[in-house]
Amino acid sequence: MLQLLDDNIWTAAGPQVGVLGFSYPTRLVVIRLSDGDLFVWSPTALEPELKAAIDALGPVRHLVAPSALHNLFLAEWQAAYPQARLYAPPGLRARRPDLAFDDDLHDGPGHVWSDEIDQVHFAGNRIAVEVVFFHRASRTAIFTDLIQQLDPASLRGWRALIARLDLMTGDAPQTPRKFRLAFTDRRAARAALSRITAWPARRVLMAHAPPVLDDGQAFLARTFAWLRG
Numbered sequence: 001m002l003q004l005l006d007d008n009i010w011t012a013a014g015p016q017v018g019v020l021g022f023s024y025p026t027r028l029v030v031i032r033l034s035d036g037d038l039f040v041w042s043p044t045a046l047e048p049e050l051k052a053a054i055d056a057l058g059p060v061r062h063l064v065a066p067s068a069l070h071n072l073f074l075a076e077w078q079a080a081y082p083q084a085r086l087y088a089p090p091g092l093r094a095r096r097p098d099l100a101f102d103d104d105l106h107d108g109p110g111h112v113w114s115d116e117i118d119q120v121h122f123a124g125n126r127i128a129v130e131v132v133f134f135h136r137a138s139r140t141a142i143f144t145d146l147i148q149q150l151d152p153a154s155l156r157g158w159r160a161l162i163a164r165l166d167l168m169t170g171d172a173p174q175t176p177r178k179f180r181l182a183f184t185d186r187r188a189a190r191a192a193l194s195r196i197t198a199w200p201a202r203r204v205l206m207a208h209a210p211p212v213l214d215d216g217q218a219f220l221a222r223t224f225a226w227l228r229g
Contacts, residue, residue, distance in 0.1 A: 001047070001049055001050045002053045002054070002057075005138060005140065005203065005205075005211075006137070006138035006203075008032040008033075008137065008138075009030070009031050009137075009138045009140060010029070010031075011027060011028065011029050011030070011205055011211070012027070012028055012053075013025060014026035014027060014028060014044025014045050015044070015045050017072065023154060024150070024207075025150075025207075025208055025209075026044045026045075026207060026208070027042065027044070027205065027206070027207045028040060028044045029041040029042065029205055030057065031135055032057055033112075033116055034115075034116060036058045037061035038057055038060045038062070039061070039062040039064060039113055039117065040060055040064065040077070040084075041133065041142055042065070042144060043063055043077040044073055045073055046073060046076050051080065060077075060081040060083075061083065062113065063084045063086045063087065064087045064133075065087065065088060065089055065092055066089055066105075066130055066131050066132075066133065066142070066144045067128065067131075067144040067145050067207075068089055068091035068095055068129045069128070069129075069130075069144075069145055070145075071092060071095065071099075074086065074096070074099055075098070075099060078099065078100070085103060086099065086101050086102050087102065087103050087104065087105050087111075088101040088104050089104075089130060090104075090105070090121065090131075091129045105119065105121070105131045106121075107119070107120060107121040107123075107131075108120065116135065116136060116137065117133055117134065117136065118133070118134040118136065119131050119132065119133045119134070120132050120192050120195050120196050121192065122193070122196070123185065123188040123189060123192050124184065124186060124187070124192070125146075125179060125182050125184075125189065126182045126184055127178065127179060128145045128179045128182065130144040130146060134196075134199045134201065138202070138203065139199075139201055139203065139216070140201065140203040140204070141203070141205070141216055141220065142205045143204065143205070143206045143207070145208065146175055146179055147173045147175060147206045148173060148176055148206065148208040148209050149168065149170065149172065149174070149206075149208070149210065150163055150168045150169050151169075155169065165177065167180075172223075173206060173209035173210070173212070173223065174223055175223065175224070175226070180226060180227075183227070186227070193227055193228070197221055197224070199217065200217060201216030201219075201220060202214065202215075202216050202217075203216050204219055204220060
């Protein structure tokens with residue numbers, strides 16, 4: 001289930017997750033840090049085959065919820081890996097008071113992985129509160145909800161119409177219309193975007209879209225051109 005993308009970085013597609021009648025693809029990312037510890041981004045359903053593959057890579061030490069909307073499977077991962085630290089993005093502690101978080105995600109350096117993984121809080125949005133990551137060695141940017149692309153063949157009737165109007169079924173991954181409208185502080189958003197598009201990204205991984213494997217920096221510039229205008 002794990003796909004090796006580059007040295008010390010893997011990804012895996014998880015099961016579809018239903019939200020308000022829509023089925024969303026899911027994805028996790030595993031990064032092995034220089035000390036051998038594993039950084040797990042956006043944990044999906046912890047199926048036995050996936051757990052066995054991850055356990056073969058090293059000890060899971062960091063469980064990272066990159067978005068306040070991505071919390072469905074955190075409890076089962078925390079139970080399976082009690083030695084791992086669980087990190088919360090802005091807003092998730094209030095949404096999930098039942099979870100015992102160990103730390104909060106900062107905007108920029110401040111974590112043990114900072115020499116290897118950069119991060120930016122994409123601020124200014126009322127709905128999609130997420131922290132975007134960049135694995136320096138593999139030049140991989142990692143997004144959660146702000147870039148999406150659903151398969152139009154998987155949608156029927158009114159759902160297909162809504163997804164099309166929300167810009168979720170276009171020819172390329174893009175920011176859904178509802179999230180564009182939810183940026184109430186565009187100055188903060190543009191400041192975050194400036195830092196993100198400065199990354200020399202080769203790849204872009206997204207929780208709800210197929211990976212972009214080449215020319216990632218140019219892809220991000222095109223994808224967020226609407227925000228710069």
